[in-house]
Amino acid sequence: MSYRKIFHDGLWQQNTGLVVLLGLCPLLAVTGTVVNAIGLGLATTLTLVFSNLAVSLVRGVLRPEIRIPAYVLIIASVVTVIQLMMQAWFHDLYRVLGIFIPLIVTNCAIIGRAEAFASRNRPLPAVIDGLATGLGFCLALVLLGALREIVGRGTLFSQAQLMFGEVGEMMQITLVPDHPGFLLAMLPPGAFIGLGLLIAARSWMDGRTRQKTAPRTVVQIHEAQA
Amino acid sequence: MTERGRATILKSAAALGLVAVIGSALLTVVYHLTADRIEAQERRVVQQQLSRILPPGRYDNQLQDDRIAFRDEAHFPQGQTVTAYRARAAGQPVALIFRFNAVNGYNGAIQLLAGVYGDGSLAGVRVIAHKETPGLGDGIEEDRSDWVLGFEGKSLTRPERAGWAVRRDGGDFDQFTGATITPRAIVNAVHSALEYFSQHRDELFNAPAGSGMMAGEDGSP
Numbered sequence: 001m002s003y004r005k006i007f008h009d010g011l012w013q014q015n016t017g018l019v020v021l022l023g024l025c026p027l028l029a030v031t032g033t034v035v036n037a038i039g040l041g042l043a044t045t046l047t048l049v050f051s052n053l054a055v056s057l058v059r060g061v062l063r064p065e066i067r068i069p070a071y072v073l074i075i076a077s078v079v080t081v082i083q084l085m086m087q088a089w090f091h092d093l094y095r096v097l098g099i100f101i102p103l104i105v106t107n108c109a110i111i112g113r114a115e116a117f118a119s120r121n122r123p124l125p126a127v128i129d130g131l132a133t134g135l136g137f138c139l140a141l142v143l144l145g146a147l148r149e150i151v152g153r154g155t156l157f158s159q160a161q162l163m164f165g166e167v168g169e170m171m172q173i174t175l176v177p178d179h180p181g182f183l184l185a186m187l188p189p190g191a192f193i194g195l196g197l198l199i200a201a202r203s204w205m206d207g208r209t210r211q212k213t214a215p216r217t218v219v220q221i222h223e224a225q226a
Numbered sequence: 227m228t229e230r231g232r233a234t235i236l237k238s239a240a241a242l243g244l245v246a247v248i249g250s251a252l253l254t255v256v257y258h259l260t261a262d263r264i265e266a267q268e269r270r271v272v273q274q275q276l277s278r279i280l281p282p283g284r285y286d287n288q289l290q291d292d293r294i295a296f297r298d299e300a301h302f303p304q305g306q307t308v309t310a311y312r313a314r315a316a317g318q319p320v321a322l323i324f325r326f327n328a329v330n331g332y333n334g335a336i337q338l339l340a341g342v343y344g345d346g347s348l349a350g351v352r353v354i355a356h357k358e359t360p361g362l363g364d365g366i367e368e369d370r371s372d373w374v375l376g377f378e379g380k381s382l383t384r385p386e387r388a389g390w391a392v393r394r395d396g397g398d399f400d401q402f403t404g405a406t407i408t409p410r411a412i413v414n415a416v417h418s419a420l421e422y423f424s425q426h427r428d429e430l431f432n433a434p435a436g437s438g439m440m441a442g443e444d445g446s447p
Binding site: 058061062063065066069070073074076077080081084085087088089091092095181183186187 | 234237238239241242245246249250252253256257260263264267268270271359360361362
């Protein structure tokens, strides 16, 4: 499988958040702002890269009966390491994301990639797959975060100091001055509606590219001439 | 069971055990590398919260080392453990900051810090964490409105008991449009904290640091 295909699958064709619909709980919960979305997206990406690498390395050693508990152990260790490091170096962001960092363990997308890809491939493709899947998840999070933040608060990158320190305070972009705040977008229903719109938009774009590349039928040619 | 079956099981168990051992080893290393930094970060966060209530120039001791934990169901209900940080200048009590919960919010406990000067007047109140409705109840956050700053200078006698309520209940404190329950919960909780302070002022300042006045466990920072 080519790396190009792996990336295309992870980011678009098999996007965790928008197509496979795994890991929806964190996806819906933390996407109030772009900064939160990036934070959880990057943490998930790191987890995927390292868990895929570890699973790929032990793939010849593990018997099929114990592979799932072994994956769970590996993923839990990786997530805990990332959690400790975030607590040490990105403490404020960690406090905002809170429980959703340890809960990365329960994101089915991660064990899914371990089982479906990493356990059957060499380490390098496994790492690439983890990266692609993670970035695809990150993309879905950031799109939803941006949508909700713009509609809900009229800003982008608010609270960026949580991730980038003092530089971050200058990163906030106010798109709509004196935005009254649109409550629905900030509350859970807004997350569901926003995700629905994103999935619809992705399917629509997919449908258009398919139409363009697919050979036209006789009827379509006739219609075009009429 | 056949010899081979047993050997397979043992091998599998060993492999799983090995994964667990490697994982634990990794965690142990990372934990030791990050422990000091995480503790320092946590102290920094608490220090930031405390200094928004009480300017660091007003005292000369380490608030986080001079704290006690206690429980008092009558004033701080639902079995919560209250932490009190004591501020002193040249050994003399200056103020005390309670960390406690308002329990009657719209959605779960509202974590509060309330600073009280030795004379019983409020140095300030801040909301540390809450799950109130965004856009309605979250005006209690300092970043969103000045409401919480209105507590500064208030005490048990300023206003009198009847004034310690939101306007809808005939008191002196504003409520928010569409959200009365949240400010009401905080006003009541702060009032009971003040009451507790006036009844136990000396015990609160004299109890040895780190101990619980009532054998409560040490409150986490």
